[in-house]
Amino acid sequence: MAWNEPGSGKRDPWRDGGGSGGGGGTPPDLDAFFRRIRDFFSRLTGGGSGGGGFGIAILGVLIAWTLFDSWALIDARQHGAVLRFGEYSRPMMPGLNLKWPRPIESVEKVDATIxxxxxxxxxxxxxxxxxxxxxxxxxxxxxxxxxxxxxxxxxxxxxxxxxxxxxxxxxxxxxxxxxxxxxxxxxxxxxxxxxxxxxxxxxxxxxxxxxxxxxxxxxxxxxxxxxxxxPQEVKDAFDDAISAREDRQRSSNLADADAKRLVPEARGEAARILAEAAGYKAERVAKAQGDADRFRLIADEYRAAPEVTRRRLYIETLQQVVGESNKVIDFSGGKNVFYLPAPGAASSPQPVPDPVPSVMAPTPSNKGGR
The missing domain is CATH 3.30.479.30 (Band 7 domain)
Structure with missing residues (x-):
C-alpha cells in the first residue's frame, strides 16, 4: 500500500518503522548502526579513536583490493594459467574470469597468436x-x-x-x-x-x-x-654443373621428340611394306594357281586334239608378240595401208590383220609331244 493514502494522514517511512501495517513505531537508528561497526573494527585494531580510523582505512583498502583483484580479463588471442601460491591450478579461458586475489592466486597470460x-x-x-x-x-x-x-x-x-x-x-x-x-x-x-x-x-x-x-x-x-x-663459395662450379645438366636435359628432350616423330613413321612404313608384301604374295599365289589350272586345262585339250590345240597356241602367242611390238607385219601383199604413230604421240590402236594360214610359217612337227 502507498505511504500516504487518503484518510491515513501523513506518514514517514523513516519515523513510522517502515510503515508495514498501521500504527507508529521507532525509526531505525542509522547512527547507532554505524557506531557499532566502528566499535567492532576498533576492537579488531586494538581500540583507540586514532587506531580505529587507521584500521578502518586498512580494512577498506583490503576490501577494495579484494574486489578489484578478484577478476582477470583474458584476451581472445591469449591463454591464461592460474597459479595458486605459485603452483599451477587451472587454465583460464578468454573473457572475464573470477579468481582469488593476490597473493593467493595470480594469472600468467601467454600470447596465443601465430x-x-x-x-x-x-x-x-x-x-x-x-x-x-x-x-x-x-x-x-x-x-x-x-x-x-x-x-x-x-x-x-x-x-x-x-x-x-x-x-x-x-x-x-x-x-x-x-x-x-x-x-x-x-x-x-x-x-x-x-x-x-x-x-x-x-x-x-x-x-x-x-x-x-x-x-x-x-x-x-x-x-x-x-x-x-x-654456398656462395662454390656457386660458380655449381652453376656450371646446372648448365651441363640443362644441356643434357635439352638434348634428351630433342632425342625424345625425334623418337616420337620417327618411330610412328617407321612403324607406318613397316606396316605399308608388310601390307604390300602380303598383297604381292596373295597375287603371286593366285596367279600361280591360275596358271597351273590353265595349264591343266590346256593339257587336257591337247590330249583330246593335239593339232588344233598346237595351232591355237601358236596363233595366240604370235598375236601377243605382234601386238606388243612396234613393228608392223603386212600379210596382205601391200594391199592395206597402215598408219604408223609417231613415237610419243597419242594415236588410236592399229588393227592387227587376221593371219593368213597360207603365208604362215609351218610349225615344227612334234606329234605326240607336249
Missing part, C-alpha cells in the same frame, strides 16, 4: 655436397601450462629442434633430390619437380614429434624452405 622464426644452416648431404638451407617456421602455443612450466625458453628450444630436423632430413638426401631445379616425369611428360614441399613436410613431422616428446606445448602450423642452394 609466431614465426627464420634461420639458415649449412650442412652436408648424403652424397657429401654442401648446401645452405633457409627455412621459416610458424607455430603457436597450444598448451599454456606446458609452455610455461615444462621447458626453459621454449621458443629457443623450437629453433634448435627445427635446425636439428632440417639437418636430419637434408643429411639423409642426395643433392639431386633436394635442389629446386629438378625435372621428373609424370605420365611420361617431364615436369618441374618441387622437392622443397616434400622436404618441408618431412621436417615438419619430425619437428612436431620432437616438440611433443619434450612436452613444450607448441604446435607447428607451417614450415617452408625459402631457399636451398650451394
Amino acid at each position: 609466431r614465426s622464426i627464420s634461420d639458415q644452416v649449412r650442412m652436408l648431404t648424403r652424397d657429401e655436397n654442401i648446401v645452405q638451407a633457409e627455412f621459416n617456421v610458424q607455430y603457436e602455443v597450444a598448451d599454456a601450462r606446458r609452455y610455461l612450466f615444462n621447458v626453459d625458453r621454449p621458443d629457443e628450444t623450437l629453433k634448435q629442434a627445427a635446425e636439428s630436423a632440417v639437418r636430419e632430413v637434408i643429411g639423409s638426401s642426395n643433392l639431386n633430390s633436394i635442389m629446386p631445379d629438378q625435372v621428373v616425369e609424370v605420365e611420361g611428360e617431364p615436369v618441374p619437380a618441387n622437392p622443397s614441399a616434400e622436404l618441408a613436410s618431412q621436417v615438419k613431422r619430425i619437428l612436431q614429434q620432437t616438440l611433443d616428446r619434450y612436452e613444450t606445448g607448441l604446435e607447428v602450423t607451417e614450415l617452408n624452405f625459402q631457399n636451398v642452394r650451394p
Whole structure:
C-alpha cells in the first residue's frame, strides 16, 4: 500500500518503522548502526579513536583490493594459467574470469597468436655436397601450462629442434633430390619437380614429434624452405654443373621428340611394306594357281586334239608378240595401208590383220609331244 493514502494522514517511512501495517513505531537508528561497526573494527585494531580510523582505512583498502583483484580479463588471442601460491591450478579461458586475489592466486597470460622464426644452416648431404638451407617456421602455443612450466625458453628450444630436423632430413638426401631445379616425369611428360614441399613436410613431422616428446606445448602450423642452394663459395662450379645438366636435359628432350616423330613413321612404313608384301604374295599365289589350272586345262585339250590345240597356241602367242611390238607385219601383199604413230604421240590402236594360214610359217612337227 502507498505511504500516504487518503484518510491515513501523513506518514514517514523513516519515523513510522517502515510503515508495514498501521500504527507508529521507532525509526531505525542509522547512527547507532554505524557506531557499532566502528566499535567492532576498533576492537579488531586494538581500540583507540586514532587506531580505529587507521584500521578502518586498512580494512577498506583490503576490501577494495579484494574486489578489484578478484577478476582477470583474458584476451581472445591469449591463454591464461592460474597459479595458486605459485603452483599451477587451472587454465583460464578468454573473457572475464573470477579468481582469488593476490597473493593467493595470480594469472600468467601467454600470447596465443601465430609466431614465426627464420634461420639458415649449412650442412652436408648424403652424397657429401654442401648446401645452405633457409627455412621459416610458424607455430603457436597450444598448451599454456606446458609452455610455461615444462621447458626453459621454449621458443629457443623450437629453433634448435627445427635446425636439428632440417639437418636430419637434408643429411639423409642426395643433392639431386633436394635442389629446386629438378625435372621428373609424370605420365611420361617431364615436369618441374618441387622437392622443397616434400622436404618441408618431412621436417615438419619430425619437428612436431620432437616438440611433443619434450612436452613444450607448441604446435607447428607451417614450415617452408625459402631457399636451398650451394654456398656462395662454390656457386660458380655449381652453376656450371646446372648448365651441363640443362644441356643434357635439352638434348634428351630433342632425342625424345625425334623418337616420337620417327618411330610412328617407321612403324607406318613397316606396316605399308608388310601390307604390300602380303598383297604381292596373295597375287603371286593366285596367279600361280591360275596358271597351273590353265595349264591343266590346256593339257587336257591337247590330249583330246593335239593339232588344233598346237595351232591355237601358236596363233595366240604370235598375236601377243605382234601386238606388243612396234613393228608392223603386212600379210596382205601391200594391199592395206597402215598408219604408223609417231613415237610419243597419242594415236588410236592399229588393227592387227587376221593371219593368213597360207603365208604362215609351218610349225615344227612334234606329234605326240607336249
